[in-house]
Amino acid sequence: MATFKLPDLGEGLAEAQIVEWHVKVGDRVAVDQPMVSVETAKALVEVPAPFSGIVCALHGAAGDIVATGAALIDFDDGTVVGSLPATGGEEFIEAATIGVNRDAAPTRGRAVPTARALARHLRVDLDGLAGSGRDGLITLDDVLRSARLPTAPAAPPKLAAPAGGILQPLRGARRWMSRSMTLAREQTALSTVCDDADIQAWRQPGGYMLRLMRALVRACRAEPALNAWYDPAEDSRVIFEHIDLAVAVDTPAGLFVPVIRNVEAKSPQELAAALLAHKQAAHRRGIAPEDLRDFTLMLSNYGTLAGRYATPQVMPPAVAILGAGKVRRDAVVAGEAIEAHLCMPLSLSFDHRCVTGGEACRFLAAVIADMQAPE
Amino acid sequence: MAQGWEMQHDESVVVIGQDVGANGGVFRATAGLQRRFGERRVQDTPLAEATISGMAVGMAAHGLKPVAEIQFMGFMYPALDQIVNHMSRMRTRTRGRLSCPVVMRMPHGGGIHAPEHHSESTEAMLCHIPGIRVVCPSSPARAYGLLLAAIRDPDPVMFLEPVRLYRAMRQEVADDGRALPLDAAFTLRAGSDVTIVTWGAMTIETLRAAALLDTQGVSAEVIDPATLSPLDDAAILASVAKTGRLVIVHEGARNVGVGAEIAALVAERGLYDLQAPIRRVTGFDTVMPLFKLEYDYIPCVQRIVDAVRLTLAE
Numbered sequence: 253m254a255t256f257k258l259p260d261l262g263e264g265l266a267e268a269q270i271v272e273w274h275v276k277v278g279d280r281v282a283v284d285q286p287m288v289s290v291e292t293a294k295a296l297v298e299v300p301a302p303f304s305g306i307v308c309a310l311h312g313a314a315g316d317i318v319a320t321g322a323a324l325i326d327f328d329d330g331t332v333v334g335s336l337p338a339t340g341g342e343e344f345i346e347a348a349t350i351g352v353n354r355d356a357a358p359t360r361g362r363a364v365p366t367a368r369a370l371a372r373h374l375r376v377d378l379d380g381l382a383g384s385g386r387d388g389l390i391t392l393d394d395v396l397r398s399a400r401l402p403t404a405p406a407a408p409p410k411l412a413a414p415a416g417g418i419l420q421p422l423r424g425a426r427r428w429m430s431r432s433m434t435l436a437r438e439q440t441a442l443s444t445v446c447d448d449a450d451i452q453a454w455r456q457p458g459g460y461m462l463r464l465m466r467a468l469v470r471a472c473r474a475e476p477a478l479n480a481w482y483d484p485a486e487d488s489r490v491i492f493e494h495i496d497l498a499v500a501v502d503t504p505a506g507l508f509v510p511v512i513r514n515v516e517a518k519s520p521q522e523l524a525a526a527l528l529a530h531k532q533a534a535h536r537r538g539i540a541p542e543d544l545r546d547f548t549l550m551l552s553n554y555g556t557l558a559g560r561y562a563t564p565q566v567m568p569p570a571v572a573i574l575g576a577g578k579v580r581r582d583a584v585v586a587g588e589a590i591e592a593h594l595c596m597p598l599s600l601s602f603d604h605r606c607v608t609g610g611e612a613c614r615f616l617a618a619v620i621a622d623m624q625a626p627e
Numbered sequence: 628m629a630q631g632w633e634m635q636h637d638e639s640v641v642v643i644g645q646d647v648g649a650n651g652g653v654f655r656a657t658a659g660l661q662r663r664f665g666e667r668r669v670q671d672t673p674l675a676e677a678t679i680s681g682m683a684v685g686m687a688a689h690g691l692k693p694v695a696e697i698q699f700m701g702f703m704y705p706a707l708d709q710i711v712n713h714m715s716r717m718r719t720r721t722r723g724r725l726s727c728p729v730v731m732r733m734p735h736g737g738g739i740h741a742p743e744h745h746s747e748s749t750e751a752m753l754c755h756i757p758g759i760r761v762v763c764p765s766s767p768a769r770a771y772g773l774l775l776a777a778i779r780d781p782d783p784v785m786f787l788e789p790v791r792l793y794r795a796m797r798q799e800v801a802d803d804g805r806a807l808p809l810d811a812a813f814t815l816r817a818g819s820d821v822t823i824v825t826w827g828a829m830t831i832e833t834l835r836a837a838a839l840l841d842t843q844g845v846s847a848e849v850i851d852p853a854t855l856s857p858l859d860d861a862a863i864l865a866s867v868a869k870t871g872r873l874v875i876v877h878e879g880a881r882n883v884g885v886g887a888e889i890a891a892l893v894a895e896r897g898l899y900d901l902q903a904p905i906r907r908v909t910g911f912d913t914v915m916p917l918f919k920l921e922y923d924y925i926p927c928v929q930r931i932v933d934a935v936r937l938t939l940a941e
Contacts, residue, residue, distance in 0.1 A: 334742075348851070349817075351814065352814055362899040368902065
């Protein structure tokens with residue numbers, strides 16, 4: 253900063269009176285620019301700027317008497333490049349300390365990042381959690397242990413095979429069945445409802461599969477909610493117009509479930525042909541992968557072997573499966589008498605997360621109504 | 628002031644640079660020194676940064692302690708040859724027989740409406756050079772104490788003076804010859820929720836942001852490393868261990884900035900203390916704009932507050 257003092261204005265006078273300032277604080281002035289008018293005893297004089305700079309302070313107001321040699325004006329000549337703002341009145345108020353206060357020991361758990369992310373996902377509070385890693389580091393296992401998880405199934409104990417058994421690793425369809433059934437059982441809320449269809453009135457016995465398929469088509473028309481996929485992640489379901497029916501086929505190599513497409517649009521002859529083709533393909537283990545996928549409904553006619561009622565397993569994302577048991581002659585109340593009628597036991601399993609009991613029972617009723625028709 | 632004290636008390640201290648003598652330096656940092664100590668100890672040089680740094684190396688080799696001024700950090704590049712090839716390696720090259728007690732003072736950063744190549748913050752370039760210290764004070768008192776320490780240190784120190792701080796605020800500084808430690812960080816504000824590491828003029832915006840956050844119930848700890856190379860690793864790690872969150876604020880461009888080194892340090896040695904990813908608030912990866920836009924480039928209070936908020940939301 254530079255201070256310009258009132259010069260001797262050349263007349264040997266000791267003082268001058270300020271008449272008018274031509275500049276104000278903050279102005280940038282150039283050399284020789286008039287800054288102030290002063291009046292001496294003899295004349296009105298314009299005082300020019302002695303150098304360029306920014307005005308920081310004016311000493312005195314109009315009317316004030318200034319002695320020759322006294323401070324008149326302060327310039328900031330701070331830098332040759334750019335502009336430094338005049339120093340504000342603001343004080344540097346700070347309480348800087350050297351280093352960092354380490355007394356405040358962290359109470360928070362130290363955790364590996366993946367454990368921290370998992371903890372957030374599972375809503376586990378890491379504060380105060382004792383870590384089992386080095387220096388109390390919280391690991392993934394620590395988080396999992398303190399998370400309220402649905403009790404993970406304990407790893408099945410290694411079986412000590414008694415002498416005489418033959419070890420058979422599960423391969424192919426059997427291995428796939430193990431996986432998919434475990435998953436299906438964990439995921440679905442399985443409910444099963446059972447009833448009989450009185451098929452005494454049938455004009456021609458046999459041909460159960462074709463009748464069952466027709467009954468399913470009609471039941472889907474009556475109650476479409478069971479011909480659907482359920483997506484729990486999105487809380488949504490898709491109800492299908494067409495029916496792609498998965499049919500369980502038992503083979504020595506395991507269970508196969510090939511899919512007959514568009515059952516609702518096929519003639520009985522076409523359905524019979526498709527069924528036969530799939531069965532043969534299953535037995536020679538030659539089903540194309542695309543014929544095992546994307547079914548909308550399932551049917552299992554286990555009654556060809558044995559069994560009355562069952563709890564068939566729904567396979568997500570489908571929501572229903574119909575099981576048909578062994579046809580038998582049973583005592584039926586017909587009018588006031590008891591008669592022996594041919595009856596087919598039916599078991600309908602559904603995923604109760606997505607299908608209501610009412611929908612399931614209306615569906616089953618529609619199946620029975622169609623099954624009981626004479627032809 | 629620090630230069631004056633040290634020249635008074637140590638006859639081997641000399642000041643060199645363009646206009647440091649009669650003119651008192653581009654920012655008047657050496658005003659009056661030539662009148663006090665004469666032209667032998669306060670030497671005006673030509674406009675030639677390679678010469679200034681080369682002279683400093685030679686003077687240091689002959690037992691002087693030169694304090695050389697480069698008018699702006701943007702003019703240091705001709706001097707880098709001497710800095711990299713001689714200054715930084717004098718000690719190792721001579722197997723410890725010679726050290727190089729030079730201080731290179733350079734105005735640093737923007738914010739005073741200077742042409743844009745006067746206003747960049749390229750401390751990361753210097754920090755990458757082994758064998759030199761890089762120091763950047765953030766208050767008049769620390770400038771005094773750290774400059775004394777830099778002059779007294781037997782090895783070369785790049786002393787970056789944030790231009791915005793030359794006149795930003797007033798602070799009474801006792802001219803008592805007491806140095807502050809090099810290689811030690813300063814806690815400008817103690818806090819418990821988040822650590823903000825910053826230096827130089829960015830301490831202005833950062834401390835304002837911390838005050839604003841305080842009114843919103845967020846307790847920010849502001850750490851100024853002051854010595855940017857070598858960093859006070861322990862202080863930064865201790866603070867992050869305490870708060871679990873780290874935001875780094877610097878004026879220079881983001882890409883391979885000093886903030887990246889600090890982030891890497893904490894990722895390598897403090898990762899398990901982190902509760903949220905590290906965030907950086909920096910200048911943009913472009914050249915400093917012309918001065919009308921320089922405050923769009925320099926991180927503002929709001930950007931710092933936003934980064935802290937995002938970090939706390941993790």
